[in-house]
Amino acid sequence: xxFKKRNIIELKTAKEIERMKTxxxxxxxxxxxxxxxxxxxxxxxxxxxxSEKHIRSLKMVPAxxxxxxxxxxxxxxxxxxxxxxxxxxxxxxxxxLREGDIVSVDVGVIYEGYYxxxxxxxxxxxxxxxxxxxxxxxxxxxNKGVGQALPGKRLGDISYAIQKTAEDAGFSVVRDFVGHGxxxxxxxxxxxxxxxxxxTGIRLLAGMVLAIEPMVNAGGYEVCSxxxxxxxxxxxxxxxxxxxxxxxxxxEGCEILTKV
Ligand code: MG
Numbered sequence: 001x002x003f004k005k006r007n008i009i010e011l012k013t014a015k016e017i018e019r020m021k022t023x024x025x026x027x028x029x030x031x032x033x034x035x036x037x038x039x040x041x042x043x044x045x046x047x048x049x050x051s052e053k054h055i056r057s058l059k060m061v062p063a064x065x066x067x068x069x070x071x072x073x074x075x076x077x078x079x080x081x082x083x084x085x086x087x088x089x090x091x092x093x094x095x096x097l098r099e100g101d102i103v104s105v106d107v108g109v110i111y112e113g114y115y116x117x118x119x120x121x122x123x124x125x126x127x128x129x130x131x132x133x134x135x136x137x138x139x140x141x142x143n144k145g146v147g148q149a150l151p152g153k154r155l156g157d158i159s160y161a162i163q164k165t166a167e168d169a170g171f172s173v174v175r176d177f178v179g180h181g182x183x184x185x186x187x188x189x190x191x192x193x194x195x196x197x198x199x200t201g202i203r204l205l206a207g208m209v210l211a212i213e214p215m216v217n218a219g220g221y222e223v224c225s226x227x228x229x230x231x232x233x234x235x236x237x238x239x240x241x242x243x244x245x246x247x248x249x250x251x252e253g254c255e256i257l258t259k260v
Contacts, residue, residue, distance in 0.1 A: 012183055012248070024246050028259055030050070031258075034051075040124055064077060069229060074090070078105055082104075154203055154204060159197075166214065172220055205249065210246070218239040219239075223235060
């Protein structure tokens, strides 16, 4: 994984959170517009081009382009992952979306040195009920996790809420990839597992900014990488969905910076 780790949890000032909100708003706008863009017949590269054009038109910087990997940097602005692909799919002009697919898109933007990061999973045309259920439950698990991102709560409260929502519906949560703190770096402390026990882990404080991102599989939770060394897939070939928001914990509660 491409974690550039910071060993301490940096609390952000109101001014820093404003910058992240500007970055986050652009991410949110792109992800909302993709509901109209994504349809059978387009390629995963089309999604990447759409995202990058939008980011560049605002003189901002795509956050994922050039992120260090095992063998080579990530070559695109969006991660686009189809069906059994969990995260980090590389957009390609030869990958065509077909009716019935589900596709996860993860986008990051940098504005004045500060990051915003979010993801959604989309249906391609008409999809099977089971796939639709997976998408809905994954989004709900994100919302339940975000609902625990409050001052005075603990990190494990977020993890537990996500895991319980996914598992109660008969799905599993990926364990090898986690949410993360975010700010002047794409990946900061703390790591936010999508599984865990409530009332455990660090205490959440106003000023923490977190990217909460459940990855939920229809089958088992195990994943592995493919030959391209970036794309992560489910080991059993089952479908996977991914939703993410960047959220700031405030004195009053929580603000979702990537929601438009
Ligand atoms: Mg993220």
